[in-house]
Amino acid sequence: MCGIVGIFLKDKSLEPKLGEMLSSMLDVMCDRGPDSAGFAVYGAGEAGRVKLTLRGPEGYDFAALAEKLGSDVHLTERATHAVLSIPEAWEPDVRASLVKLAPEVTVVGAGARMELYKEVGLPTDVANRFKLAEMSGTHGIGHTRMATESAVTTNGAHPFSTGADQCLVHNGSLSNHRGVRRNLEREGVKIQTDNDSEVAAGYLTARMAQGRSLGEALEDSLNDLDGFYTFVVGTETGFGVLRDPIACKPAVMAETDEYVAFGSEYRALANLPGIENAKVWEPEPAKVYFWEREAA
Amino acid sequence: MNAGAQSNAFDLSHSTVRELNAALHGLKQGSNALFWRITHPGGLHAIAAGVDAPVTIEVDGPVGYYCGGMNKQATILVKGSAGVGVAENMMSGLVHVEGDASQAAGATAHGGSLIIDGNAAARCGISMKGIDIVVKGSVGHMSAFMAQAGTLTVFGDAGEALGDSIYEARLYVRGSVKSLGADCIEKEMRDEHKQQLFERFKLAGVDGQIDPSEFKRYGSARNLYHFHVDNASNY
Numbered sequence: 001m002c003g004i005v006g007i008f009l010k011d012k013s014l015e016p017k018l019g020e021m022l023s024s025m026l027d028v029m030c031d032r033g034p035d036s037a038g039f040a041v042y043g044a045g046e047a048g049r050v051k052l053t054l055r056g057p058e059g060y061d062f063a064a065l066a067e068k069l070g071s072d073v074h075l076t077e078r079a080t081h082a083v084l085s086i087p088e089a090w091e092p093d094v095r096a097s098l099v100k101l102a103p104e105v106t107v108v109g110a111g112a113r114m115e116l117y118k119e120v121g122l123p124t125d126v127a128n129r130f131k132l133a134e135m136s137g138t139h140g141i142g143h144t145r146m147a148t149e150s151a152v153t154t155n156g157a158h159p160f161s162t163g164a165d166q167c168l169v170h171n172g173s174l175s176n177h178r179g180v181r182r183n184l185e186r187e188g189v190k191i192q193t194d195n196d197s198e199v200a201a202g203y204l205t206a207r208m209a210q211g212r213s214l215g216e217a218l219e220d221s222l223n224d225l226d227g228f229y230t231f232v233v234g235t236e237t238g239f240g241v242l243r244d245p246i247a248c249k250p251a252v253m254a255e256t257d258e259y260v261a262f263g264s265e266y267r268a269l270a271n272l273p274g275i276e277n278a279k280v281w282e283p284e285p286a287k288v289y290f291w292e293r294e295a296a
Numbered sequence: 297m298n299a300g301a302q303s304n305a306f307d308l309s310h311s312t313v314r315e316l317n318a319a320l321h322g323l324k325q326g327s328n329a330l331f332w333r334i335t336h337p338g339g340l341h342a343i344a345a346g347v348d349a350p351v352t353i354e355v356d357g358p359v360g361y362y363c364g365g366m367n368k369q370a371t372i373l374v375k376g377s378a379g380v381g382v383a384e385n386m387m388s389g390l391v392h393v394e395g396d397a398s399q400a401a402g403a404t405a406h407g408g409s410l411i412i413d414g415n416a417a418a419r420c421g422i423s424m425k426g427i428d429i430v431v432k433g434s435v436g437h438m439s440a441f442m443a444q445a446g447t448l449t450v451f452g453d454a455g456e457a458l459g460d461s462i463y464e465a466r467l468y469v470r471g472s473v474k475s476l477g478a479d480c481i482e483k484e485m486r487d488e489h490k491q492q493l494f495e496r497f498k499l500a501g502v503d504g505q506i507d508p509s510e511f512k513r514y515g516s517a518r519n520l521y522h523f524h525v526d527n528a529s530n531y
Contacts, residue, residue, distance in 0.1 A: 281414075
């Protein structure tokens with residue numbers, strides 16, 4: 001089944017509350033996906049620096065690892081995850097060092113502003129563990145998983161990130177992901193897991209690398225991806241939604257002057273501020289919905 | 297008889313849908329509890345499903361799945377949008393949604409009326425068996441799929457494959473139809489149909505405001521569901 005949520009703020013004054021809003025939305029979606037959860041938040045960035053979100057085993061000593069990576073590494077630990085802020089130019093070296101120094105640690109996301117967390121467990125517990133409610137940011141997406149076709153593992157949890165500041169959550173299942181994966185691999189795009197949703201994320205990343213905007217890349221996917229899907233995607237400045245042409249999976253959106261919100265069900269949106277005056281509608285099948293922030 | 301009519305308030309931020317529905321199902325014939333006001337619905341599922349009493353239920357906000365499902369007799373007003381399957385399998389009564397409705401609105405319903413002020417998403421009136429549905433906005437793809445009886449009136453447009461594999465329901469659409477489904481064709485709009493449409497306008501409170509001749513009628517070509525197509529006119 002799975003539940004997906006997303007929120008994109010238009011009103012800056014709500015930014016400190018982004019985590020709280022996203023957390024309450026995930027909480028309500030627990031019964032659509034009690035196995036695992038994940039979320040990505042577009043928080044503050046620093047010019048010239050990049051954030052790597054790492055995931056390690058339970059109790060991993062991220063501080064010791066950060067020390068080995070160099071002096072100009074800022075570390076924020078959150079349970080099994082840690083965010084390293086490093087100078088942009090260091091990224092290739094740090095990634096290479098991580099493979100050697102800490103093979104048990106995975107880079108789950110990278111970007112100027114995006115942080116990404118996912119873990120097995122009840123979504124409410126996962127959100128609390130990572131202290132989502134305390135996070136601030138401009139937009140964020142989340143996923144609650146009810147695994148139907150592969151094991152309940154952290155690797156199978158969403159969101160998937162296959163490019164800098166890009167992430168995707170998916171409700172549904174793709175039927176041609178093997179073929180798309182082969183084509184992407186030929187183009188040099190690396191897909192790390194067996195998950196069909198990661199293929200969708202990789203597909204969008206590859207299109208955007210060719211110069212397509214997020215909106216255009218979503219348009220392309222209508223021709224190239226087959227199966228059931230409702231996608232919610234984020235980039236550093238953008239937020240998009242797409243449903244397959246037969247609208248197999250549920251979706252509700254709400255828009256006010258302050259925000260745009262997405263939920264698998266209206267229940268997930270019911271606690272948002274000002275929702276009683278929001279425009280509430282069901283996104284149409286095969287229609288790309290896309291919002292872009294003005295550059296800061 | 298209405299002198300002792302009672303008004304009941306139910307706040308779903310404090311009570312459960314199960315408690316609400318148990319109270320509604322427990323109504324005895326001749327009960328004075330004729331008016332129910334439900335606050336904080338919060339998109340919860342199955343609100344006022346399975347009611348069988350001549351009561352009026354006002355829901356003060358958006359509802360989730362299957363609101364008013366299996367309804368008999370009751371008048372249910374939703375002051376917001378409705379999730380999947382609003383008024384599904386309704387037998388009689390009235391369900392009125394002031395916002396948009398999600399997929400499968402009025403699915404399989406045998407009777408009663410469903411009025412949607414906004415748009416209805418895909419599969420509106422799927423397998424309808426006698427319900428009268430009025431949508432003031434547009435309907436999504438595959439609406440009135442396998443529709444058997446009743447009417448679907450759409451003030452706006454209809455999506456792809458309208459009336460696919462339709463039996464005997466009447467479909468009235470004012471706007472464009474993206475495509476017709478298998479065995480669904482446009483039919484002549486005769487006086488009896490204009491009269492029927494006029495009745496639907498009255499139901500939706502817009503009589504006198506819309507000209508029935510702006511609508512087109514669609515129905516079954518009857519080529520699919522009888523094995524002997526040549527005998528279709530005898531049935």
